[in-house]
Amino acid sequence: MERDVFEIVVEKEFIALSPEERIELKNYCSTEEEYNQLKQILVGVNTMDWTNPEPKVETKEKLDVLFAQTHPKADGMWYNSALAVIAPKDKPIYRQPLLQIAALALLVFLTVPFLQQNDTDDSIPLVAENSIDAGNEDVVKNTDVSGGIEEKKEDDLADTKDPQDEVSLPAVMTGFVASRGISNEVSVSAAESPTSNHPDGVFISEESIAYSLPASDQPDDVMDLLTTSF
Amino acid sequence: MRLIKPQYKSMSDEELMIAVGKGDKRAFDEIYARYSGPLLGYFIRMLWKDREKGEDFVHDIFAKIIRKPELFDPTRKFKTWIYSVANNMCKNEYKKQEVRKNTSNGLDSHYALSDTNANVLGEVQDNQFRSEFEQSLQDLDEKHSGVFKLRHIDGLSIKEIADVLKISDGTVKSRLFYATKYLAASLKDFNPVMNR
Numbered sequence: 001m002e003r004d005v006f007e008i009v010v011e012k013e014f015i016a017l018s019p020e021e022r023i024e025l026k027n028y029c030s031t032e033e034e035y036n037q038l039k040q041i042l043v044g045v046n047t048m049d050w051t052n053p054e055p056k057v058e059t060k061e062k063l064d065v066l067f068a069q070t071h072p073k074a075d076g077m078w079y080n081s082a083l084a085v086i087a088p089k090d091k092p093i094y095r096q097p098l099l100q101i102a103a104l105a106l107l108v109f110l111t112v113p114f115l116q117q118n119d120t121d122d123s124i125p126l127v128a129e130n131s132i133d134a135g136n137e138d139v140v141k142n143t144d145v146s147g148g149i150e151e152k153k154e155d156d157l158a159d160t161k162d163p164q165d166e167v168s169l170p171a172v173m174t175g176f177v178a179s180r181g182i183s184n185e186v187s188v189s190a191a192e193s194p195t196s197n198h199p200d201g202v203f204i205s206e207e208s209i210a211y212s213l214p215a216s217d218q219p220d221d222v223m224d225l226l227t228t229s230f
Numbered sequence: 231m232r233l234i235k236p237q238y239k240s241m242s243d244e245e246l247m248i249a250v251g252k253g254d255k256r257a258f259d260e261i262y263a264r265y266s267g268p269l270l271g272y273f274i275r276m277l278w279k280d281r282e283k284g285e286d287f288v289h290d291i292f293a294k295i296i297r298k299p300e301l302f303d304p305t306r307k308f309k310t311w312i313y314s315v316a317n318n319m320c321k322n323e324y325k326k327q328e329v330r331k332n333t334s335n336g337l338d339s340h341y342a343l344s345d346t347n348a349n350v351l352g353e354v355q356d357n358q359f360r361s362e363f364e365q366s367l368q369d370l371d372e373k374h375s376g377v378f379k380l381r382h383i384d385g386l387s388i389k390e391i392a393d394v395l396k397i398s399d400g401t402v403k404s405r406l407f408y409a410t411k412y413l414a415a416s417l418k419d420f421n422p423v424m425n426r
Contacts, residue, residue: 005403006410038410038411044417045363048360053267067255
Protein backbone atom coordinates (compact mmCIF):
# COMPACT_ATOMS: atom_id res chain seq x y z
CA MET A 1 0.00 0.00 0.00
CA GLU A 2 1.27 3.44 -0.88
CA ARG A 3 2.30 5.54 2.09
CA ASP A 4 0.60 8.88 2.41
CA VAL A 5 2.42 12.13 2.96
CA PHE A 6 1.78 12.18 6.72
CA GLU A 7 3.45 8.84 7.22
CA ILE A 8 6.48 10.20 5.36
CA VAL A 9 6.57 13.23 7.67
CA VAL A 10 6.50 11.01 10.75
CA GLU A 11 9.15 8.61 9.52
CA LYS A 12 11.70 10.83 7.76
CA GLU A 13 13.90 13.73 8.67
CA PHE A 14 13.79 16.77 6.41
CA ILE A 15 17.21 16.10 4.92
CA ALA A 16 16.24 12.50 4.13
CA LEU A 17 13.36 13.51 1.87
CA SER A 18 13.59 12.55 -1.79
CA PRO A 19 13.06 15.22 -4.49
CA GLU A 20 9.61 13.82 -5.26
CA GLU A 21 8.60 13.98 -1.60
CA ARG A 22 9.89 17.55 -1.32
CA ILE A 23 7.79 18.53 -4.33
CA GLU A 24 4.71 16.94 -2.75
CA LEU A 25 5.31 18.73 0.55
CA LYS A 26 6.18 22.02 -1.06
CA ASN A 27 2.59 23.26 -1.01
CA TYR A 28 2.17 22.55 2.71
CA CYS A 29 5.55 23.31 4.31
CA SER A 30 8.39 25.02 2.52
CA THR A 31 11.05 25.29 5.23
CA GLU A 32 12.73 22.79 7.51
CA GLU A 33 11.36 24.58 10.57
CA GLU A 34 7.76 24.19 9.40
CA TYR A 35 8.45 20.58 8.55
CA ASN A 36 9.79 19.87 12.03
CA GLN A 37 6.77 21.53 13.64
CA LEU A 38 4.46 19.29 11.67
CA LYS A 39 6.55 16.27 12.54
CA GLN A 40 6.46 17.18 16.24
CA ILE A 41 2.66 17.32 16.29
CA LEU A 42 2.18 14.15 14.29
CA VAL A 43 4.64 12.15 16.39
CA GLY A 44 2.97 13.50 19.55
CA VAL A 45 -0.47 12.43 18.32
CA ASN A 46 0.78 9.00 17.31
CA THR A 47 2.37 8.37 20.71
CA MET A 48 -0.81 9.24 22.56
CA ASP A 49 -3.02 6.42 23.71
CA TRP A 50 -6.31 6.64 21.85
CA THR A 51 -7.83 3.45 23.18
CA ASN A 52 -11.53 3.50 22.53
CA PRO A 53 -13.93 3.20 25.47
CA GLU A 54 -16.30 0.27 25.68
CA PRO A 55 -20.01 1.06 25.42
CA LYS A 56 -22.25 0.28 28.36
CA VAL A 57 -23.81 -3.16 28.62
CA GLU A 58 -27.27 -1.56 28.72
CA THR A 59 -26.74 -0.14 25.24
CA LYS A 60 -26.16 -3.60 23.84
CA GLU A 61 -29.11 -5.04 25.75
CA LYS A 62 -31.43 -2.41 24.31
CA LEU A 63 -30.15 -3.19 20.84
CA ASP A 64 -30.67 -6.94 21.39
CA VAL A 65 -34.29 -6.31 22.31
CA LEU A 66 -34.73 -4.12 19.28
CA PHE A 67 -33.16 -6.78 17.06
CA ALA A 68 -35.50 -9.47 18.44
CA GLN A 69 -38.49 -7.23 17.73
CA THR A 70 -37.35 -6.33 14.24
CA HIS A 71 -36.30 -9.83 13.18
CA PRO A 72 -38.61 -12.33 14.90
CA LYS A 73 -37.48 -15.91 14.47
CA ALA A 74 -39.28 -18.10 11.96
CA ASP A 75 -41.68 -20.78 13.25
CA GLY A 76 -40.01 -24.04 14.17
CA MET A 77 -41.96 -26.04 11.58
CA TRP A 78 -40.10 -28.87 9.89
CA TYR A 79 -40.84 -27.59 6.39
CA ASN A 80 -39.10 -24.31 7.13
CA SER A 81 -35.78 -26.05 7.59
CA ALA A 82 -36.46 -28.50 4.76
CA LEU A 83 -37.28 -25.68 2.37
CA ALA A 84 -34.22 -23.79 3.50
CA VAL A 85 -32.10 -26.75 2.40
CA ILE A 86 -33.74 -27.68 -0.90
CA ALA A 87 -34.71 -24.19 -2.01
CA PRO A 88 -32.42 -21.65 -0.33
CA LYS A 89 -33.35 -18.09 -1.16
CA ASP A 90 -29.80 -16.85 -1.31
CA LYS A 91 -28.84 -19.10 -4.23
CA PRO A 92 -29.72 -18.61 -7.90
CA ILE A 93 -32.52 -20.87 -9.08
CA TYR A 94 -30.25 -23.13 -11.17
CA ARG A 95 -28.14 -23.91 -8.07
CA GLN A 96 -31.06 -24.85 -5.88
CA PRO A 97 -31.16 -28.56 -5.04
CA LEU A 98 -34.92 -28.71 -5.65
CA LEU A 99 -34.54 -27.67 -9.28
CA GLN A 100 -31.51 -29.91 -9.79
CA ILE A 101 -33.39 -32.96 -8.49
CA ALA A 102 -36.41 -32.12 -10.66
CA ALA A 103 -34.19 -31.78 -13.74
CA LEU A 104 -32.56 -35.14 -13.07
CA ALA A 105 -35.92 -36.83 -12.59
CA LEU A 106 -37.18 -35.38 -15.87
CA LEU A 107 -34.08 -36.62 -17.67
CA VAL A 108 -34.57 -40.14 -16.32
CA PHE A 109 -38.28 -40.05 -17.15
CA LEU A 110 -37.57 -39.12 -20.76
CA THR A 111 -34.62 -41.49 -21.29
CA VAL A 112 -35.70 -44.82 -19.77
CA PRO A 113 -38.70 -45.53 -22.11
CA PHE A 114 -36.43 -45.15 -25.16
CA LEU A 115 -33.96 -47.64 -23.76
CA GLN A 116 -36.72 -50.18 -23.11
CA GLN A 117 -38.15 -49.73 -26.62
CA ASN A 118 -34.79 -50.64 -28.16
CA ASP A 119 -34.72 -53.88 -26.16
CA THR A 120 -38.17 -55.01 -27.42
CA ASP A 121 -37.29 -54.28 -31.08
CA ASP A 122 -34.40 -56.74 -30.94
CA SER A 123 -36.63 -59.60 -29.77
CA ILE A 124 -39.00 -59.59 -32.80
CA PRO A 125 -38.10 -62.52 -35.13
CA LEU A 126 -37.22 -61.74 -38.70
CA VAL A 127 -39.61 -64.45 -39.99
CA ALA A 128 -42.69 -62.51 -39.07
CA GLU A 129 -41.44 -59.47 -40.97
CA ASN A 130 -40.81 -61.56 -44.04
CA SER A 131 -44.27 -63.11 -43.84
CA ILE A 132 -45.95 -59.72 -43.65
CA ASP A 133 -43.89 -58.46 -46.54
CA ALA A 134 -45.33 -61.15 -48.75
CA GLY A 135 -48.81 -59.65 -48.32
CA ASN A 136 -50.67 -62.90 -48.97
CA GLU A 137 -52.78 -64.92 -46.65
CA ASP A 138 -51.34 -68.13 -48.02
CA VAL A 139 -47.94 -66.96 -47.15
CA VAL A 140 -49.10 -66.39 -43.65
CA LYS A 141 -50.36 -69.93 -43.73
CA ASN A 142 -46.96 -71.09 -44.81
CA THR A 143 -45.32 -69.35 -41.99
CA ASP A 144 -47.95 -70.79 -39.77
CA VAL A 145 -46.98 -74.14 -41.11
CA SER A 146 -43.40 -73.43 -40.33
CA GLY A 147 -44.61 -72.42 -36.92
CA GLY A 148 -46.44 -75.74 -36.76
CA ILE A 149 -43.25 -77.43 -37.67
CA GLU A 150 -41.58 -75.59 -34.90
CA GLU A 151 -44.22 -76.86 -32.51
CA LYS A 152 -43.86 -80.36 -33.87
CA LYS A 153 -40.14 -80.18 -33.58
CA GLU A 154 -40.51 -78.85 -30.06
CA ASP A 155 -42.66 -81.86 -29.27
CA ASP A 156 -40.32 -84.30 -30.91
CA LEU A 157 -37.16 -82.75 -29.82
CA ALA A 158 -38.17 -81.38 -26.50
CA ASP A 159 -34.81 -82.15 -25.03
CA THR A 160 -32.92 -80.25 -27.72
CA LYS A 161 -34.43 -76.78 -27.75
CA ASP A 162 -32.12 -75.06 -30.10
CA PRO A 163 -33.50 -71.92 -31.78
CA GLN A 164 -31.29 -72.67 -34.77
CA ASP A 165 -33.38 -75.78 -35.43
CA GLU A 166 -36.34 -73.66 -36.48
CA VAL A 167 -37.08 -73.95 -40.19
CA SER A 168 -38.58 -71.25 -42.27
CA LEU A 169 -38.56 -70.22 -45.88
CA PRO A 170 -37.04 -67.06 -47.27
CA ALA A 171 -39.51 -64.45 -48.42
CA VAL A 172 -38.88 -64.98 -52.15
CA MET A 173 -39.30 -68.70 -51.81
CA THR A 174 -42.50 -68.57 -49.82
CA GLY A 175 -43.95 -66.14 -52.32
CA PHE A 176 -43.08 -68.44 -55.18
CA VAL A 177 -44.37 -71.55 -53.48
CA ALA A 178 -47.61 -69.87 -52.56
CA SER A 179 -48.19 -68.81 -56.14
CA ARG A 180 -47.78 -72.42 -57.27
CA GLY A 181 -50.25 -73.78 -54.72
CA ILE A 182 -47.87 -76.37 -53.33
CA SER A 183 -47.64 -75.36 -49.81
CA ASN A 184 -47.46 -78.25 -47.37
CA GLU A 185 -45.30 -80.58 -49.39
CA VAL A 186 -42.78 -77.94 -50.04
CA SER A 187 -42.70 -76.86 -46.48
CA VAL A 188 -42.24 -80.38 -45.25
CA SER A 189 -39.45 -80.94 -47.67
CA ALA A 190 -37.99 -77.69 -46.53
CA ALA A 191 -38.15 -78.94 -43.03
CA GLU A 192 -35.86 -81.77 -44.02
CA SER A 193 -33.27 -79.35 -45.26
CA PRO A 194 -30.15 -78.60 -43.19
CA THR A 195 -30.48 -76.36 -40.19
CA SER A 196 -29.87 -72.66 -40.45
CA ASN A 197 -26.98 -70.92 -38.75
CA HIS A 198 -28.97 -67.72 -38.41
CA PRO A 199 -30.11 -67.03 -34.83
CA ASP A 200 -33.69 -66.62 -36.04
CA GLY A 201 -33.60 -69.79 -38.12
CA VAL A 202 -33.80 -67.93 -41.41
CA PHE A 203 -32.13 -69.19 -44.56
CA ILE A 204 -30.36 -66.46 -46.39
CA SER A 205 -28.21 -68.62 -48.63
CA GLU A 206 -29.35 -69.42 -52.20
CA GLU A 207 -28.79 -73.07 -51.44
CA SER A 208 -32.23 -73.26 -49.87
CA ILE A 209 -33.76 -73.14 -53.34
CA ALA A 210 -31.99 -76.35 -54.22
CA TYR A 211 -33.51 -78.11 -51.25
CA SER A 212 -37.03 -76.83 -51.81
CA LEU A 213 -37.81 -78.65 -55.09
CA PRO A 214 -36.16 -81.38 -57.07
CA ALA A 215 -34.78 -80.30 -60.38
CA SER A 216 -37.34 -82.42 -62.30
CA ASP A 217 -40.27 -80.65 -60.63
CA GLN A 218 -38.84 -77.25 -61.29
CA PRO A 219 -41.23 -75.15 -63.40
CA ASP A 220 -40.07 -74.02 -66.78
CA ASP A 221 -40.45 -70.42 -66.10
CA VAL A 222 -38.58 -70.42 -62.84
CA MET A 223 -35.53 -68.94 -64.50
CA ASP A 224 -37.68 -66.13 -65.84
CA LEU A 225 -38.85 -65.43 -62.34
CA LEU A 226 -35.32 -65.33 -61.01
CA THR A 227 -33.76 -63.43 -63.90
CA THR A 228 -36.29 -60.61 -63.68
CA SER A 229 -34.53 -59.41 -60.62
CA PHE A 230 -31.16 -59.00 -62.42
CA MET B 231 -30.34 -24.81 8.46
CA ARG B 232 -26.68 -24.71 7.54
CA LEU B 233 -24.34 -27.67 7.32
CA ILE B 234 -21.29 -25.52 7.98
CA LYS B 235 -21.35 -22.77 10.57
CA PRO B 236 -20.19 -19.43 9.17
CA GLN B 237 -17.00 -18.07 10.71
CA TYR B 238 -18.14 -14.62 11.71
CA LYS B 239 -14.70 -13.52 12.89
CA SER B 240 -13.21 -14.09 9.46
CA MET B 241 -16.09 -12.52 7.54
CA SER B 242 -15.73 -9.07 6.06
CA ASP B 243 -17.86 -6.17 7.29
CA GLU B 244 -19.80 -6.17 4.05
CA GLU B 245 -20.59 -9.92 4.30
CA LEU B 246 -21.70 -9.43 7.88
CA MET B 247 -24.03 -6.63 6.87
CA ILE B 248 -25.64 -8.84 4.23
CA ALA B 249 -26.20 -11.46 6.94
CA VAL B 250 -27.62 -8.81 9.29
CA GLY B 251 -30.10 -7.89 6.57
CA LYS B 252 -31.33 -11.50 6.67
CA GLY B 253 -31.81 -11.33 10.42
CA ASP B 254 -28.58 -13.03 11.51
CA LYS B 255 -28.10 -12.01 15.13
CA ARG B 256 -24.55 -13.30 15.40
CA ALA B 257 -23.51 -11.23 12.42
CA PHE B 258 -24.94 -8.18 14.13
CA ASP B 259 -23.05 -9.04 17.33
CA GLU B 260 -19.82 -9.24 15.36
CA ILE B 261 -20.42 -5.88 13.69
CA TYR B 262 -21.20 -4.39 17.09
CA ALA B 263 -18.04 -5.84 18.59
CA ARG B 264 -15.94 -4.39 15.79
CA TYR B 265 -17.37 -0.90 15.64
CA SER B 266 -19.12 0.02 18.89
CA GLY B 267 -15.87 1.02 20.65
CA PRO B 268 -14.37 3.07 17.79
CA LEU B 269 -17.72 4.76 17.16
CA LEU B 270 -18.18 5.59 20.83
CA GLY B 271 -14.70 7.12 20.88
CA TYR B 272 -15.48 9.05 17.71
CA PHE B 273 -18.78 10.39 19.09
CA ILE B 274 -17.21 11.36 22.40
CA ARG B 275 -14.43 13.25 20.61
CA MET B 276 -16.83 14.91 18.21
CA LEU B 277 -19.53 15.75 20.76
CA TRP B 278 -17.64 17.77 23.35
CA LYS B 279 -16.49 14.74 25.38
CA ASP B 280 -20.03 13.99 26.38
CA ARG B 281 -20.01 10.26 27.10
CA GLU B 282 -23.76 9.97 27.67
CA LYS B 283 -24.44 11.57 24.32
CA GLY B 284 -21.85 9.29 22.77
CA GLU B 285 -23.64 6.24 24.19
CA ASP B 286 -26.95 7.50 22.82
CA PHE B 287 -25.46 8.06 19.42
CA VAL B 288 -23.92 4.59 19.38
CA HIS B 289 -27.34 3.16 20.21
CA ASP B 290 -28.98 5.24 17.49
CA ILE B 291 -26.53 4.30 14.77
CA PHE B 292 -26.80 0.56 15.49
CA ALA B 293 -30.59 0.88 15.76
CA LYS B 294 -30.49 2.26 12.21
CA ILE B 295 -28.51 -0.78 11.11
CA ILE B 296 -31.09 -3.10 12.70
CA ARG B 297 -34.16 -1.32 11.35
CA LYS B 298 -32.90 -0.51 7.87
CA PRO B 299 -29.90 -2.64 6.94
CA GLU B 300 -30.83 -2.17 3.29
CA LEU B 301 -29.59 1.42 3.55
CA PHE B 302 -26.08 0.04 3.32
CA ASP B 303 -24.92 -0.50 -0.24
CA PRO B 304 -22.79 -3.69 -0.21
CA THR B 305 -20.71 -2.36 -3.10
CA ARG B 306 -19.40 0.34 -0.77
CA LYS B 307 -16.95 -0.15 2.05
CA PHE B 308 -18.79 -0.54 5.33
CA LYS B 309 -16.21 1.37 7.35
CA THR B 310 -16.50 4.53 5.28
CA TRP B 311 -20.29 4.20 5.15
CA ILE B 312 -20.68 3.90 8.94
CA TYR B 313 -18.33 6.81 9.55
CA SER B 314 -20.19 8.96 7.04
CA VAL B 315 -23.45 8.16 8.86
CA ALA B 316 -21.76 9.01 12.17
CA ASN B 317 -20.39 12.23 10.71
CA ASN B 318 -23.85 13.25 9.49
CA MET B 319 -25.30 12.53 12.94
CA CYS B 320 -22.69 14.80 14.47
CA LYS B 321 -23.44 17.54 11.95
CA ASN B 322 -27.12 17.34 12.82
CA GLU B 323 -26.22 17.59 16.48
CA TYR B 324 -24.09 20.68 15.81
CA LYS B 325 -27.07 22.29 14.12
CA LYS B 326 -29.32 21.47 17.08
CA GLN B 327 -26.77 22.87 19.50
CA GLU B 328 -26.43 26.00 17.40
CA VAL B 329 -30.18 26.58 17.67
CA ARG B 330 -30.11 25.97 21.42
CA LYS B 331 -27.14 28.28 21.89
CA ASN B 332 -28.98 31.06 20.11
CA THR B 333 -32.06 30.59 22.30
CA SER B 334 -30.22 30.01 25.62
CA ASN B 335 -28.92 32.56 28.13
CA GLY B 336 -25.45 32.47 26.60
CA LEU B 337 -23.90 29.81 28.83
CA ASP B 338 -22.29 26.96 26.96
CA SER B 339 -22.07 23.77 28.98
CA HIS B 340 -19.57 22.15 26.57
CA TYR B 341 -16.87 24.71 27.24
CA ALA B 342 -17.35 24.24 30.95
CA LEU B 343 -16.92 20.50 30.51
CA SER B 344 -13.71 20.81 28.56
CA ASP B 345 -12.31 23.30 31.04
CA THR B 346 -12.91 20.76 33.80
CA ASN B 347 -10.96 18.17 31.83
CA ALA B 348 -8.14 20.64 31.34
CA ASN B 349 -7.91 21.19 35.07
CA VAL B 350 -7.82 17.48 35.84
CA LEU B 351 -4.95 16.85 33.47
CA GLY B 352 -1.75 18.66 33.90
CA GLU B 353 1.01 17.31 36.12
CA VAL B 354 2.63 14.77 33.88
CA GLN B 355 4.10 16.32 30.78
CA ASP B 356 2.44 13.93 28.34
CA ASN B 357 -0.88 14.58 29.93
CA GLN B 358 -0.27 18.29 29.70
CA PHE B 359 0.48 17.97 26.07
CA ARG B 360 -2.59 15.88 25.58
CA SER B 361 -4.92 18.26 27.33
CA GLU B 362 -3.51 21.21 25.42
CA PHE B 363 -3.72 19.25 22.23
CA GLU B 364 -7.33 18.33 22.82
CA GLN B 365 -8.17 21.89 23.71
CA SER B 366 -6.52 23.19 20.55
CA LEU B 367 -8.30 20.59 18.49
CA GLN B 368 -11.58 21.68 19.96
CA ASP B 369 -10.84 25.30 19.18
CA LEU B 370 -10.21 24.39 15.60
CA ASP B 371 -13.21 24.66 13.29
CA GLU B 372 -15.21 21.48 12.76
CA LYS B 373 -14.30 20.73 9.16
CA HIS B 374 -10.56 20.78 9.89
CA SER B 375 -10.69 19.09 13.28
CA GLY B 376 -13.04 16.42 11.94
CA VAL B 377 -10.63 15.46 9.18
CA PHE B 378 -7.70 15.46 11.60
CA LYS B 379 -9.52 13.16 14.06
CA LEU B 380 -10.58 10.76 11.34
CA ARG B 381 -7.02 10.51 10.02
CA HIS B 382 -4.87 10.48 13.14
CA ILE B 383 -7.20 9.17 15.85
CA ASP B 384 -9.68 6.92 14.07
CA GLY B 385 -7.00 5.73 11.67
CA LEU B 386 -8.81 6.21 8.36
CA SER B 387 -6.76 6.69 5.22
CA ILE B 388 -6.95 9.84 3.13
CA LYS B 389 -9.06 8.03 0.54
CA GLU B 390 -11.46 6.70 3.18
CA ILE B 391 -11.87 10.17 4.65
CA ALA B 392 -12.60 11.50 1.18
CA ASP B 393 -15.31 8.85 0.82
CA VAL B 394 -16.78 9.58 4.25
CA LEU B 395 -16.94 13.34 3.76
CA LYS B 396 -17.56 13.17 -0.01
CA ILE B 397 -14.71 15.50 -0.81
CA SER B 398 -11.58 15.06 -2.95
CA ASP B 399 -8.30 13.58 -1.73
CA GLY B 400 -6.60 16.93 -2.32
CA THR B 401 -9.10 18.70 -0.08
CA VAL B 402 -8.53 16.12 2.63
CA LYS B 403 -4.75 16.65 2.44
CA SER B 404 -5.15 20.40 2.45
CA ARG B 405 -7.40 20.33 5.50
CA LEU B 406 -5.07 17.95 7.29
CA PHE B 407 -2.07 20.17 6.75
CA TYR B 408 -4.02 23.23 7.81
CA ALA B 409 -5.12 21.49 11.01
CA THR B 410 -1.62 20.20 11.71
CA LYS B 411 -0.13 23.66 11.20
CA TYR B 412 -2.75 25.19 13.46
CA LEU B 413 -2.00 22.65 16.19
CA ALA B 414 1.74 23.15 15.76
CA ALA B 415 1.31 26.88 16.24
CA SER B 416 -0.93 26.40 19.28
CA LEU B 417 1.41 23.90 20.91
CA LYS B 418 4.72 25.48 20.03
CA ASP B 419 5.64 25.64 23.74
CA PHE B 420 5.41 21.85 23.97
CA ASN B 421 7.90 19.56 22.37
CA PRO B 422 7.04 15.96 23.12
CA VAL B 423 9.68 14.71 20.71
CA MET B 424 12.49 16.55 22.43
CA ASN B 425 11.31 15.58 25.88
CA ARG B 426 11.50 11.83 25.18
